[in-house]
Every structure is written in structure tokens, then in C-alpha cells.
Amino acid sequence: MIKKMIMLTVITLAFGVSQLEAQTYDTYPCCNKQSSDVSVSGYFKSDGKYVAPHKRSAPNSTLRDNFSTSGNRNPYTGSKGT
DSSP, rough: OHHHHHHHHHHHHHHHHHHHHHHHHHSSSSGGGGGGGGOOOOOOOOTEEOOOOOEEEESSSSTTTTSSSTOOOTTTOOOOOO
């Protein structure tokens, strides 16, 4: 009986954490597509590497709403910020 209760608790917690993570990314304004997002054309860096065209959040005075900030998610690629 104890093993079943522990297993049920673990499953419930795992489901709850994944739901919380999904909810967290969907509720921040940074993580939804905005009309203010900026399209960046492809370009070559000084070292010769090519950077493909992409979207980024509009420039402002905070890093909290950048797609690449830890805890955020890029709404165009789905990748998590680091």
C-alpha cells in the first residue's frame, strides 16, 4: 500500500511540474509572439560564420523578456533560454 502511495505521489508531482513548466512559459509576455518582435536578416559575422535570418524580441532596457534568457522560451523555435 505504501509503495502504491509513493508511486502515485511521484507520478502526480511529475505531471504537475511539467504542467507548471508549460504554464510558466505561456504566461510571460516575452514568450508569446508579439507584433513588436523584430525580424533580423541573415548576415556574415567578422569570423566568416553565417547567421541565419531570425526573430528577436523588440529592443528595450531589460533582459527579462529576451527569448534567450533563462526561464523563457522562444515562441518561434520552441527552444528554452539558457
